[in-house]
Amino acid sequence: MSAVPLSAYLVVGALLFAIGLYAIVAQRTAVMVLMGIEVVLNAVGLNMVAFWRFLRPDDYSAQIFVIAIVTIGAIEMAVGLALMMLIYRSQRTVKVDDFEELRG
């Protein structure tokens, strides 16, 4: 038996989600925004594993889903950083406030 109830894990996930959301909205450089996205993905993974453990511990599909989430998060971070480097070369800035123009 787990002494810690499911709600406790979900509350931790909720707090992580809120903090990640704040980081995404309020941070100014693209790298920090990507870090916030990683925190949000972490929170989602934690929720998934908590639900897996308490509701369907026999079916491991939830863990595979979390693996997929982590993989896709890694890919989008790599592509996002490459984009950021490209934008820096043409705009000379990394502040997301200045990424205003959809210009080649």
Add this chain to the structure above:
Amino acid sequence: MEIAPALQIVLFAVFAAISVLGALGMATTMSMFRSGVFLMASFFGVAALFLLLLADLLSLLQVMMYLGGMLVMILFMVLFSSDPGGSMMAGMMTMTRVEKAFSRGLSRPSPMATPHGAGGGMDMAAGHDMSMTTPARKWARHFGWAVAVVLSGALVLRPVARATERALPDPRSPERIGDLLMGKYMIAFEGAGLLILLGIFGAVLLARPSERPDPEDRGHLRAAVDAPPPPPEEG
């Protein structure tokens, strides 16, 4: 292996605190490098929570993929940015209490740094727009608080129905995950591989040396790379 309930609660509290405080430090500190390290702590905390939830393969994958892969990438990009240590930023901005707590030891008092008003987080110093956060920070803080309070309140006041509890630590869980990956979820597995390949192609294509010139401050680096090697010493 069954852990005593009191120990479970203590471990959960410790690792939950590490996760949440790490994420909070990442979001509020003035130094980008410290943000990376706080994020590392948060990842460790979540990996430990995965262990408590008996998802051992996932916790190790979390450590390997997030910490060994993505965090290294993040730290590289942070070191390529300006002011990764944050001492310039911390010396210039007026910070909230939380930000001050996580930014201790960063700023050196200097006669130049005069603290500017933090009207929405925009600071102008010598025509340079220096700030860690966007002008949206004011309502972003309230938004973050609102989301946290609403979600936590919903979970506490309407707790999830008593869930079935029949899991025992399964020493063969990696085998089962492997079976599922190779059997039922083969398409997802191959699709993820294809996605990684496309991501690699895309990242390399986007970041290749282009017709756009390097920024001026990198010019001396380019010159050092292109300069002919010094002639070997005689004798």
